[in-house]
Amino acid sequence: MLLDLLPHLILSAGIVIALLATAFVRRNAAPGIAVVALAAGLIAALLAAPQVPARATDLFVLDGLSSLGAVLVLFASLSIALLSCPYFGEHDEPRAELFVLLLLGALGGTVLASSSHIASLILGIELVGIPLVAMAAYLRGRERALEAGFKYLVLSGISSAFLLFGAALLYAASGSLSFGTMVASLHRLGSQPAIYHIGAVLLTAGLGFKLALVPFHLWAPDVYEGAPAPVTIFAATVSKAAAVAVLLRLFPQPVIGSDRFLFTLFAAVSLASMTLGNVLALRQVSIKRMLAYSSIAHSGYLLIGLIAGGTLARPATALYLVSYVITNLGAFGAVSLLAGASSEMDDLAHYRGLFWRRPLASSVLALAVLSLLGIPLTAGFIAKYSVAAAGVESRHFVLVIALVMNTAISASYYLRIIMTMFFDHELSVSGDAWRAADPLPRTGLAVVMLSAVLVIAIGVMPQHLLGLIERLLD
Amino acid sequence: MNFEVSMFPAVPLEHSLILAAVLFCLGLAGVLVRRNIVFLLMSLEVMLNAAGLAFVAAGSRWGEADGQVMFVLILTVAAAETAVGLALVLNLYRHFRTLDARKASFMKG
Numbered sequence: 001m002l003l004d005l006l007p008h009l010i011l012s013a014g015i016v017i018a019l020l021a022t023a024f025v026r027r028n029a030a031p032g033i034a035v036v037a038l039a040a041g042l043i044a045a046l047l048a049a050p051q052v053p054a055r056a057t058d059l060f061v062l063d064g065l066s067s068l069g070a071v072l073v074l075f076a077s078l079s080i081a082l083l084s085c086p087y088f089g090e091h092d093e094p095r096a097e098l099f100v101l102l103l104l105g106a107l108g109g110t111v112l113a114s115s116s117h118i119a120s121l122i123l124g125i126e127l128v129g130i131p132l133v134a135m136a137a138y139l140r141g142r143e144r145a146l147e148a149g150f151k152y153l154v155l156s157g158i159s160s161a162f163l164l165f166g167a168a169l170l171y172a173a174s175g176s177l178s179f180g181t182m183v184a185s186l187h188r189l190g191s192q193p194a195i196y197h198i199g200a201v202l203l204t205a206g207l208g209f210k211l212a213l214v215p216f217h218l219w220a221p222d223v224y225e226g227a228p229a230p231v232t233i234f235a236a237t238v239s240k241a242a243a244v245a246v247l248l249r250l251f252p253q254p255v256i257g258s259d260r261f262l263f264t265l266f267a268a269v270s271l272a273s274m275t276l277g278n279v280l281a282l283r284q285v286s287i288k289r290m291l292a293y294s295s296i297a298h299s300g301y302l303l304i305g306l307i308a309g310g311t312l313a314r315p316a317t318a319l320y321l322v323s324y325v326i327t328n329l330g331a332f333g334a335v336s337l338l339a340g341a342s343s344e345m346d347d348l349a350h351y352r353g354l355f356w357r358r359p360l361a362s363s364v365l366a367l368a369v370l371s372l373l374g375i376p377l378t379a380g381f382i383a384k385y386s387v388a389a390a391g392v393e394s395r396h397f398v399l400v401i402a403l404v405m406n407t408a409i410s411a412s413y414y415l416r417i418i419m420t421m422f423f424d425h426e427l428s429v430s431g432d433a434w435r436a437a438d439p440l441p442r443t444g445l446a447v448v449m450l451s452a453v454l455v456i457a458i459g460v461m462p463q464h465l466l467g468l469i470e471r472l473l474d
Numbered sequence: 475m476n477f478e479v480s481m482f483p484a485v486p487l488e489h490s491l492i493l494a495a496v497l498f499c500l501g502l503a504g505v506l507v508r509r510n511i512v513f514l515l516m517s518l519e520v521m522l523n524a525a526g527l528a529f530v531a532a533g534s535r536w537g538e539a540d541g542q543v544m545f546v547l548i549l550t551v552a553a554a555e556t557a558v559g560l561a562l563v564l565n566l567y568r569h570f571r572t573l574d575a576r577k578a579s580f581m582k583g
Contacts, residue, residue: 118544119544130555133558133559144580149562150511153559158518161502165521168529171536175535175538
């Protein structure tokens with residue numbers, strides 16, 4: 001059991017060591033410690049993937065789903081740490097705290113992925129949310145960063161309250177706080193559908209906030225735009241991956257499929273998210289804001305896998321999550337690599353003719369955008385295909401048709417990013433932050449290149465990943 | 475299983491849940507309507523405590539201490555959230571010279 005909990009333990013130890021080392025030994029020790037702790041945690045999560053589900057007290061369950069979530073969370077956090085070193089190196093802020101916060105957030109993600117009890121769910125949600133507030137507002141000199149942090153604080157507070165109230169109602173109805181018995185006894189119950197439905201809706205609202213699903217998406221564009229670029233990656237990948245893992249554990253499909261009310265609710269949220277996300281992304285000129293709306297749409301696509309019953313649904317959802325996280329690491333990673341102290345490289349105009357100046361970084365960005373669009377031979381295509389297949393298998397044709405139509409809408413703004421980078425050659429450079437002499441930081445470039453390689457590898461040979469996911473979720 | 479509560483007539487579960495729901499809605503209304511950042515955070519606390527009250531009520535229905543444990547957990551979480559929130563409020567005030575949430579909001583669309 002102790003071995004199964006190794007990633008959690010390594011991260012916790014890393015946080016304490018980083019804090020003590022910063023205070024007593026060396027002011028700039030934290031980045032190195034954070035990178036080592038995240039790498040060690042990732043290795044532990046890969047090696048110690050439990051063969052049989054193990055319970056650690058009532059609070060945690062360690063199985064395939066939890067190790068998949070932990071690997072995703074730690075891989076993303078490690079990439080963010082490596083991208084943060086050069087990014088925050090250009091700012092004169094002391095940056096030890098940022099890495100401690102990042103470790104805390106990563107710990108929250110792994111806790112969420114393995115939580116099987118309302119108490120550990122709340123602990124995980126807050127461990128992801130509160131460090132994200134502090135990280136978003138980390139560059140205190142920037143008005144937008146402060147605004148992003150404050151908006152996230154208030155809205156995540158509201159969502160936590162919704163989640164807690166919903167959990168309290170479910171507890172009142174079922175008499176249990178651990179997921180398994182709660183869902184099972186609600187299944188048997190049926191005599192108090194009102195309180196059960198209200199509780200389930202409120203609980204899902206709290207989790208839907210983390211996923212930026214439509215009625216709860218208001219924070220996403222502002223936080224993605226205002227936060228420093230590496231923190232934006234955290235909001236887009238780590239906190240989403242953890243929330244999806246919780247949803248997969250909380251609602252195994254029999255519950256959603258057999259309950260007409262819950263099914264209609266989830267389907268409506270999915271439809272609204274993909275449509276609104278894509279339509280609002282069309283008008284954006286800020287690339288981070290545009291990708292924020294695109295990530296809202298992607299949460300909508302992902303939800304199809306969650307509500308489709310059938311054998312394909314759960315692997316499809318997990319596959320979508322993996323490909324979404326890796327693709328967004330590439331997209332936001334490239335943006336954060338290009339950003340500097342003087343400019344956040346946020347305006348789409350900064351990307352004019354970028355390919356001719358930064359061929360590697362802009363190729364990665366282009367590839368990631370193609371994967372988000374779902375072009376064949378990229379991970380995004382496989383993910384969209386398997387989610388659509390799960391939808392067809394369970395005969396939810398409306399959702400699948402909406403997926404296809406939304407992909408068509410999204411092509412117009414995804415291709416706009418690529419066109420801007422490749423074709424506006426003459427209009428290029430004037431007044432942007434780019435300096436011809438500086439090469440891009442090597443580690444950061446390696447991180448985004450790795451995610452690009454993974455995007456192509458999954459796109460070309462999906463069977464390995466699919467087999468692995470099916471074994472893990474079995 | 476059952477605690478010694480028989481000295482007083484028990485409050486029905488529905489009543490305490492309705493009270494919690496009213497408190498929750500008051501807090502939500504406060505968050506949505508208030509412009510002052512400090513009052514905004516206070517309204518958030520009201521919402522969280524309403525959830526805590528619902529947990530305590532549910533725990534007493536099942537005769538378990540779990541609901542009260544959850545309430546203590548919520549208190550801790552709310553304290554952490556407030557600590558970060560107040561630090562942020564100080565920074566916001568230094569920067570914008572106002573505590574009006576709407577005057578400190580620039581990003582749109």
